[in-house]
Amino acid sequence: MQLMAERIESLKAGITAGFSLCLAFVITSLANTLLLAKYFPLLASLHQDINWYWWLSGGIAGFSGLLFGVTYRYIIRTDENSHLKSGGVLAFGLVRGLTQIEVGGSSVTTVLPNLVLAGESVLWFAMGAIALDTAIQIGWVKPFASGNSS
Numbered sequence: 001m002q003l004m005a006e007r008i009e010s011l012k013a014g015i016t017a018g019f020s021l022c023l024a025f026v027i028t029s030l031a032n033t034l035l036l037a038k039y040f041p042l043l044a045s046l047h048q049d050i051n052w053y054w055w056l057s058g059g060i061a062g063f064s065g066l067l068f069g070v071t072y073r074y075i076i077r078t079d080e081n082s083h084l085k086s087g088g089v090l091a092f093g094l095v096r097g098l099t100q101i102e103v104g105g106s107s108v109t110t111v112l113p114n115l116v117l118a119g120e121s122v123l124w125f126a127m128g129a130i131a132l133d134t135a136i137q138i139g140w141v142k143p144f145a146s147g148n149s150s
Contacts, residue, residue, distance in 0.1 A: 006144065009073070009141055009142045009144070010069075010070045010073055010074075010144075011070075012135075012140065012141045013069040013070055013072065013073040013132055013135070013141045014065075014066035014067070014068075014069040014070040015066065015069070016069055016131055016132055016135045016140070016141060017065040017066065017068050017069025017070075017072065017128035017129075017131060017132050018062045018063065018065035018066035018069060019062070019065070019131075020065055020127050020128045020130075020131035020132070021061045021062055021064060021065025021068070021124050021125070021127070021128050022058055022061055022062040022065065023127070024061070024120075024123065024124040024127045024128070025057065025058050025061035025062075025124065026058070028120045028123070028124070029048050029054065029057075029058075032046035032047065032048060032116075033046070033047050033048050036116065042110055042112050042113070043112065043113050043116060045113045046113050046116060046117075061124065064092070064096065064124075065124075065125075065128050068088075068092050068125055068128050069128060069132055071088065071092075072085075072088050072089075072128070072129060072132055073132065073141070073143065073144050074144050075087075075088040076088065076133075076143065076144075077143060077144045077145065078143045078144070078145055085129060085133070088125075088129065089122065089125045089126050089128075089129045090122065090125075092121075092125045093121045093122030093123075093124065093125040093126070094118075094121070094122065096118075096121040096124075096125075097117065097118030097119065097120075097121035097122060098118060100114055100117045100118055100121065101114045101115065101117075101118050104117070
């Protein structure tokens with residue numbers, strides 16, 4: 001029974017972070033299209049139309065958030081170690097962001113749009129962590145106790 005309860009709490013953590021990353025994706029997509037791409041010519045490649053690729057990117061953001069939420073819950077446990085929290089955010093954000101820089105480096109003339117996307121990645125996972133920390137504080141999600149074994 002304890003194992004099933006932990007799995008349910010992990011699923012709740014994943015759903016919370018997944019929704020948070022979807023929201024962050026929508027916000028940054030709007031900011032990129034309506035502000036950055038419009039007013040900064042070097043960032044014109046950040047413009048996104050709402051098409052199948054946009055929906056796919058949003059789905060990937062949500063799934064990444066789900067994986068982050070499950071993992072983050074286990075990383076932070078009941079500890080109040082800020083290094084664990086920021087380390088989890090940076091690990092997920094930098095893996096995603098640095099991959100965008102690497103892949104985008106061969107297709108764009110300037111690296112600046114890819115740096116913006118890399119920064120967004122860290123921001124997304126920071127928003128996921130804030131949402132999950134808040135959900136734990138108000139009791140929607142229970143933290144993983146350090147003494148549990150699963």
